[in-house]
Amino acid sequence: MADEKIAVYFCDCGTNIAGKVDVDEVVKWAAEQPNVTVAREYKYMCSDPGQDLIKTDIKELGVTRVVVAACSPTMHEPTFRKAAADGGLNPFLLQMANVREHCSWVTEDPVEATEKAKRILSAQIHRLPFNEALQPIEVPVNPDVMVVGAGIAGIEAALKLADAGKKVFVVERDPSIGGHMAMFDKTFPTLDCSACILTPKMSALGKHPNITLMAYSEVTEVSGYVGNFKVKVRKKARYVDTDKCTGCAACTEACVVQKVKSEFDVGLGYRPAIYIPFPQAVPLKATIDPAKCLTLSKGKCAKQSCVSACGPGAIDFGQQDEQVELDVGAIIMATGFELFDCEREARYGYGRLANVITSLEFERLSNASGPTGGHIVMKNGEAPKSVAILHCVGSRDENYQEFCSRVCCMYSLKFAHLIKEHLPETEVYELYIDMRAYGKGYEEFYKRLMDEGVHFIRGRAAEVSDVALAPEEEGRLVVKAEDTLLGIMRRLPVDMVILSAGLSPRRDAKEVAQTFGFGCSANGFYLERHPKLEPASTMTDGVFLAGACQYPKDIPDAVAQAGAAAAGALTFVNNPTVKVEPTISYIDPEKCSGCHICVGLCPHAAIQFNAEKEVAEVIEAACKGCGVCVAACGSNVPQQRGYLDKQIFAEIEGALAL
Amino acid sequence: MSTDFEPRIIGFLCRWCSYNGADLAGTSRMKYLPNMVPIRTNCSGRVDPTHVLKALADGADGVLIAGCHPGDCHYINGNYRTAGRYPLMEKLLEQLGLEHGRVRLEWISAAEGDKFAKTVTEFTEQIRALGPLDWGKQFEAEEAKTA
Ligand code: FES
Numbered sequence: 084m085a086d087e088k089i090a091v092y093f094c095d096c097g098t099n100i101a102g103k104v105d106v107d108e109v110v111k112w113a114a115e116q117p118n119v120t121v122a123r124e125y126k127y128m129c130s131d132p133g134q135d136l137i138k139t140d141i142k143e144l145g146v147t148r149v150v151v152a153a154c155s156p157t158m159h160e161p162t163f164r165k166a167a168a169d170g171g172l173n174p175f176l177l178q179m180a181n182v183r184e185h186c187s188w189v190t191e192d193p194v195e196a197t198e199k200a201k202r203i204l205s206a207q208i209h210r211l212p213f214n215e216a217l218q219p220i221e222v223p224v225n226p227d228v229m230v231v232g233a234g235i236a237g238i239e240a241a242l243k244l245a246d247a248g249k250k251v252f253v254v255e256r257d258p259s260i261g262g263h264m265a266m267f268d269k270t271f272p273t274l275d276c277s278a279c280i281l282t283p284k285m286s287a288l289g290k291h292p293n294i295t296l297m298a299y300s301e302v303t304e305v306s307g308y309v310g311n312f313k314v315k316v317r318k319k320a321r322y323v324d325t326d327k328c329t330g331c332a333a334c335t336e337a338c339v340v341q342k343v344k345s346e347f348d349v350g351l352g353y354r355p356a357i358y359i360p361f362p363q364a365v366p367l368k369a370t371i372d373p374a375k376c377l378t379l380s381k382g383k384c385a386k387q388s389c390v391s392a393c394g395p396g397a398i399d400f401g402q403q404d405e406q407v408e409l410d411v412g413a414i415i416m417a418t419g420f421e422l423f424d425c426e427r428e429a430r431y432g433y434g435r436l437a438n439v440i441t442s443l444e445f446e447r448l449s450n451a452s453g454p455t456g457g458h459i460v461m462k463n464g465e466a467p468k469s470v471a472i473l474h475c476v477g478s479r480d481e482n483y484q485e486f487c488s489r490v491c492c493m494y495s496l497k498f499a500h501l502i503k504e505h506l507p508e509t510e511v512y513e514l515y516i517d518m519r520a521y522g523k524g525y526e527e528f529y530k531r532l533m534d535e536g537v538h539f540i541r542g543r544a545a546e547v548s549d550v551a552l553a554p555e556e557e558g559r560l561v562v563k564a565e566d567t568l569l570g571i572m573r574r575l576p577v578d579m580v581i582l583s584a585g586l587s588p589r590r591d592a593k594e595v596a597q598t599f600g601f602g603c604s605a606n607g608f609y610l611e612r613h614p615k616l617e618p619a620s621t622m623t624d625g626v627f628l629a630g631a632c633q634y635p636k637d638i639p640d641a642v643a644q645a646g647a648a649a650a651g652a653l654t655f656v657n658n659p660t661v662k663v664e665p666t667i668s669y670i671d672p673e674k675c676s677g678c679h680i681c682v683g684l685c686p687h688a689a690i691q692f693n694a695e696k697e698v699a700e701v702i703e704a705a706c707k708g709c710g711v712c713v714a715a716c717g718s719n720v721p722q723q724r725g726y727l728d729k730q731i732f733a734e735i736e737g738a739l740a741l
Numbered sequence: 742m743s744t745d746f747e748p749r750i751i752g753f754l755c756r757w758c759s760y761n762g763a764d765l766a767g768t769s770r771m772k773y774l775p776n777m778v779p780i781r782t783n784c785s786g787r788v789d790p791t792h793v794l795k796a797l798a799d800g801a802d803g804v805l806i807a808g809c810h811p812g813d814c815h816y817i818n819g820n821y822r823t824a825g826r827y828p829l830m831e832k833l834l835e836q837l838g839l840e841h842g843r844v845r846l847e848w849i850s851a852a853e854g855d856k857f858a859k860t861v862t863e864f865t866e867q868i869r870a871l872g873p874l875d876w877g878k879q880f881e882a883e884e885a886k887t888a
Binding site for chain 2: 155199
């Protein structure tokens with residue numbers, strides 16, 4: 084150990100590091116540190132010539148330990164470890180010193196940054212002599228994949244994987260797959276009929292020989308480890324035997340409870356207590372709502388007409404929730420979004436003023452299969468003569484959601500077009516902050532709408548009220564807004580107001596993320612591994628993201644990300660094994676006193692007690708390397724490879740050496 | 742107390758949340774005081790009280806331990822162990838004569854770059870106000886007395 088030969092490489096990272104840190108000085112200083120054989124500066128260490136420096140020095144100078152002072156190890160540790168391995172050195176004999184994210188980018192003063200860079204580097208130079216050669220552990224990978232959530236993103240990802248020959252389990256919370264896209268009438272900017280492009284994919288998924296669809300089901304627990312997840316799924320009771328149900332809908336017509344607010348029609352229409360959410364539902368199976376069914380909620384239904392109506396005898400009031408266990412190698416999360424709760428924005432009167440509706444409600448109103456058969460009407464059944472569309476409700480607003488929801492400008496334009504198409508005489512006002520028409524064909528669509536006679540008012544609406552101050556306002560809704568282009572305040576009397584609500588993370592996004600072992604961003608959406616280079620991966624290896632659960636997205640972007648997630652999962656499960664970091668714990672049986680303290684503390688039940696030898700033992704395949712046992716043992720017997728106490732001690736010494 | 746005292750701080754950052762939070766502070770170019778040198782562990786649950794003692798004895802004036810928020814630990818509940826251990830450690834440090842406030846535990850997620858930056862600056866100022874610790878020297882002095 085005393086005669087280790089350490090090579091230090093200090094990366095300029097263009098000006099990212101060298102612009103702040105006096106690299107010359109640090110390199111000169113490093114060359115004089117104990118065990119350091121060579122210290123070099125290079126413009127871009129991650130480039131091929133940079134990596135070649137490492138390989139050559141290992142071969143020619145007999146370097147035995149390497150430290151690369153550059154960016155975060157999260158970024159390039161694998162790159163440099165591979166370079167070390169290519170040069171003939173065990174990759175675990177290389178350490179990175181993070182002098183970019185943790186130093187040059189965050190420190191104001193160049194002199195202070197230079198000092199801090201030395202300390203960060205010193206910690207690693209001190210640590211390295213204690214590093215040991217380690218061999219990565221290979222574990223087998225289960226080739227099956229689970230997709231959670233089956234809106235357009237989940238459907239797309241599942242189909243891609245299934246077409247590639249993988250076995251896919253699709254878990255969907257609702258009785259049918261389809262998600263939000265199934266509720267829309269038209270899609271912007273092409274005005275494709277949403278159902279026409281979605282339902283073929285839905286039925287392809289339902290019929291795919293490689294796909295097991297578990298609708299009306301929820302994931303309750305995820306355990307196991309990389310490449311080998313064990314998932315518990317609760318299949319909620321439909322009180323209908325899905326093997327027998329043909330989806331004929333005779334029961335739904337027969338049911339005596341017909342007036343339950345339909346979730347699919349966002350409360351604008353009704354469904355029976357036994358229902359099929361919409362005619363193209365997949366699976367096309369009836370479901371009984373236990374809270375509304377008289378037999379299930381009250382214990383008595385005089386008629387039980389569903390039972391008599393059902394030819395195949397599929398109704399089963401005794402059905403119970405079922406627990407199913409799945410083993411999968413990779414998981415794709417596609418749990419989507421929910422609409423911003425417009426009642427929170429009280430000044431717009433949603434929930435109080437009858438003809439103030441949300442964008443999702445308008446989608447159903449304008450939909451030919453919706454509660455009004457596609458007629459755009461007010462609560463009294465009459466067509467509105469004027470409609471105001473209020474952008475950015477809940478979005479771009481520090482009181483609610485700071486972010487832009489990305490789809491609202493465009494769907495608002497689509498609404499204006501649909502209104503003009505159905506009701507050419509109706510005046511439409513778009514009240515916007517900025518018009519964000521950034522996608523393919525979007526700006527053109529915006530231009531087209533300007534020619535269709537829609538009024539564009541640049542300004543966020545201040546209030547919607549039903550208090551008339553002039554005769555023309557009598558009995559109507561009044562939108563107050565500043566027209567920021569004209570610099571005047573306006574009062575717009577209209578018959579209907581559509582709130583273009585933003586997209587919010589699912590209410591339970593945080594708990595779901597915890598169940599799967601990854602995190603959420605500050606805005607509440609699932610956190611990707613890297614915002615640019617790995618937008619479809621999570622921090623948990625083998626778990627991927629698709630669609631609006633990661634951030635608001637339009638359909639093309641959701642589909643594109645679903646493809647990326649599917650490719651990620653496919654690449655992952657196509658390898659028969661995966662290498663996991665060998666930074667796991669081990670226990671020296673000679674030293675263990677058998678006190679048991681570590682056994683109960685291990686989060687993964689990876690330590691078992693050998694009663695015969697009276698010592699604790701680590702089950703290598705189950706240990707994930709948290710190091711809790713190491714810190715807990717009173718005699719420091721368990722040690723964690725790669726994070727030995729002596730390594731951490733040396734790092735501390737190095738950090739404080741100057 | 743001299744005003745030009747620059748505290749020396751060791752920060753133990755768990756790899757999955759707080760280390761990434763620190764990275765995010767970097768990519769977002771948030772500026773904070775340079776006094777803390779980070780040491781990466783897989784989980785905050787790996788931080789042994791002896792690491793903290795070692796840092797203080799070797800010349801650190803303060804120690805920050807940062808991990809995932811409760812419920813977010815990459816290893817299910819490693820941070821609950823940290824949370825359980827921390828008050829005991831505070832007691833121990835108190836009995837060793839250390840002022841309150843030299844060791845801090847924070848939950849900082851991978852998305853909280855701003856929290857990371859703020860915490861480091863604030864903690865540095867807190868230690869600056871407490872003054873130098875020189876714990877190692879104190880021990881040496883005591884040892885010299887007893888010898
Ligand atoms: S991994 Fe962050 S505290 Fe356990």
